[in-house]
Amino acid sequence: MRLINIKPSRTTQLLLALLPFVLLVVAYGIGSAARLAENPSDKLLPALGTITDAINRLAFVPDPRTGDYILWSDTWASIGRLFAALGISTAIALVVGMLVGMIPYWRALLAPFLAAISMLPPLALLPILFIVLGLGETSKITLIVIGVAPIMIRDLVLRVLELPREMIVKAETLGGTSWQIGLRVVLPQILPRLITSLRLQLGPAWLFLIAAEAISADSGLGYRIFLVRRYLSMDVIFPYVIWITLLAVLTNLLLDWLRIRIFPWSELGKGT
Amino acid sequence: MIEVDNVWKEYGDQIVLERVSLTIADRAFVALVGPSGCGKTTFLKLLLGDERPSQGTIRLDGAPLSPEPGPDRGVVFQRYSVFPHLTVLGNVLLGKEFTASRIAARLGGAARRASIEEARALVAEVGLTGSEDKYPAQLSGGMQQRLALAQALIMRPRVLLLDEPFGALDPGIRADIHILMKRLWNETNLTVVMVTHDMREAFTLATRVVAFERPRNAPAERQRYGASLSQDISVWPPRVAGGSDPDILTLSPDRDDPIHPTGPSRDDPAHLPEGARP
Numbered sequence: 001m002r003l004i005n006i007k008p009s010r011t012t013q014l015l016l017a018l019l020p021f022v023l024l025v026v027a028y029g030i031g032s033a034a035r036l037a038e039n040p041s042d043k044l045l046p047a048l049g050t051i052t053d054a055i056n057r058l059a060f061v062p063d064p065r066t067g068d069y070i071l072w073s074d075t076w077a078s079i080g081r082l083f084a085a086l087g088i089s090t091a092i093a094l095v096v097g098m099l100v101g102m103i104p105y106w107r108a109l110l111a112p113f114l115a116a117i118s119m120l121p122p123l124a125l126l127p128i129l130f131i132v133l134g135l136g137e138t139s140k141i142t143l144i145v146i147g148v149a150p151i152m153i154r155d156l157v158l159r160v161l162e163l164p165r166e167m168i169v170k171a172e173t174l175g176g177t178s179w180q181i182g183l184r185v186v187l188p189q190i191l192p193r194l195i196t197s198l199r200l201q202l203g204p205a206w207l208f209l210i211a212a213e214a215i216s217a218d219s220g221l222g223y224r225i226f227l228v229r230r231y232l233s234m235d236v237i238f239p240y241v242i243w244i245t246l247l248a249v250l251t252n253l254l255l256d257w258l259r260i261r262i263f264p265w266s267e268l269g270k271g272t
Numbered sequence: 273m274i275e276v277d278n279v280w281k282e283y284g285d286q287i288v289l290e291r292v293s294l295t296i297a298d299r300a301f302v303a304l305v306g307p308s309g310c311g312k313t314t315f316l317k318l319l320l321g322d323e324r325p326s327q328g329t330i331r332l333d334g335a336p337l338s339p340e341p342g343p344d345r346g347v348v349f350q351r352y353s354v355f356p357h358l359t360v361l362g363n364v365l366l367g368k369e370f371t372a373s374r375i376a377a378r379l380g381g382a383a384r385r386a387s388i389e390e391a392r393a394l395v396a397e398v399g400l401t402g403s404e405d406k407y408p409a410q411l412s413g414g415m416q417q418r419l420a421l422a423q424a425l426i427m428r429p430r431v432l433l434l435d436e437p438f439g440a441l442d443p444g445i446r447a448d449i450h451i452l453m454k455r456l457w458n459e460t461n462l463t464v465v466m467v468t469h470d471m472r473e474a475f476t477l478a479t480r481v482v483a484f485e486r487p488r489n490a491p492a493e494r495q496r497y498g499a500s501l502s503q504d505i506s507v508w509p510p511r512v513a514g515g516s517d518p519d520i521l522t523l524s525p526d527r528d529d530p531i532h533p534t535g536p537s538r539d540d541p542a543h544l545p546e547g548a549r550p
């Protein structure tokens with residue numbers, strides 16, 4: 001049988017999915033053991049036990065100086081910034097995306113401008129933001145919004161323009177006004193795409209968040225990683241990186257689940 | 273009555289339609305036929321208001337046609353006529369909701385219940401009972417087109433425009449939907465204009481078949497000469513909407529089948545009206 005026609009069973013599929021993760025952990029264990037055998041005070045690849053100790057210390061023992069549970073306070077700080085920024089970006093993208101996609105006058109006004117600013121490298125703006133908005137939360141959230149919103153807007157505009165012309169004409173023959181067509185025909189059809197667009201922007205959003213936190217913050221996951229880098233604390237950095245990845249993966253899954261729950265029809269047309 | 277008076281349509285230098293004049297009587301069923309690229313669909317878009325004529329006028333019941341699509345002219349396209357995010361019932365209700373609720377475009381309470389009654393009746397009329405809560409992606413192509421018809425008819429349009437609506441359907445399903453289409457045309461107060469590339473469909477359904485053709489079709493001439501009307505055939509025997517003539521629903525001059533010698537034929541003087549006999 002051809003390879004393209006051999007499909008794994010569900011169990012095999014699960015085992016295969018787990019395999020790369022297991023291999024990674026095993027490879028790490030071997031590498032770490034080899035280095036530690038040579039030099040017991042090696043900091044580059046700490047033993048899994050050391051990492052567990054660090055996780056325990058960060059997550060379940062209050063910090064002696066502040067009394068905070070560091071991992072959780074960092075997580076809340078970062079998540080708060082990230083979600084605030086993503087919320088703002090989504091709202092902007094929805095309003096601007098629909099206006100530009102549906103109304104030719106808005107398109108003439110904003111499409112070239114959006115095409116230009118979505119090419120702006122947001123990190124190059126970071127110094128300006130810090131100077132103008134100060135070092136607080138505003139500048140970090142603004143950075144993420146500037147990095148993420150233009151791309152989401154353009155994605156939505158494309159999606160609105162992809163809606164078949166026939167569908168809009170049909171809505172007009174049913175007596176719909178521009179507002180009604182936006183509300184009942186265009187909006188529901190681009191919301192699933194908005195969620196997908198948001199999922200795809202999670203990666204860049206985290207990137208901008210960590211960059212901003214690395215440069216100036218007093219808490220946050222990115223702040224912590226760059227703080228302990230000075231002491232080569234790989235036992236803290238590794239779990240933090242994994243934790244950030246896990247948070248991003250969970251957000252991604254949650255958003256997709258939400259899309260299917262709220263817009264069941266958006267899953268029906270697939271594969272046809 | 274639709275009056276098309278000396279209409280031209282040009283896109284830049286390209287002339288698509290020229291000197292098109294046509295008067296369509298109330299409750300007629302006109303089929304527009306012709307080779308592909310001869311402007312049938314463009315002409316339909318002009319009637320729809322989705323495109324405007326470069327020259328000439330189109331009047332509906334004596335008044336100039338409004339320059340954008342409106343609820344007086346319903347439409348069914350070959351594809352994308354129904355909304356994928358609404359259920360069958362939701363699709364049919366949408367027109368009602370647009371009309372009744374300007375801002376929210378949603379109905380509530382008694383108005384909603386009344387509209388749902390009306391929508392259900394139409395859904396039953398087009399034979400989709402039992403599928404009210406399905407999404408279009410769960411329907412076959414024929415069912416989607418039935419839904420598109422119901423959705424258009426809830427607005428009680430004066431004119432129904434069909435753009436190759438049954439072109440993508442299997443022959444059997446197409447025959448079923450032809451019978452439905454004839455019945456709807458016969459029972460509702462509709463003038464129908466249908467674009468089709470299928471002659472058989474045109475003569476099966478229509479009261480009148482209008483052909484578009486480019487009189488000059490050499491490559492050098494194609495740019496500067498558009499298509500115009502070349503044939504205007506009244507189907508025999510004449511079909512009249514709203515009559516009790518059972519033939520409208522049953523007799524279908526299916527030209528590929530043996531001809532049944534039951535209906536009146538054009539060449540038989542016995543069937544001509546009294547005064548017209550030789």
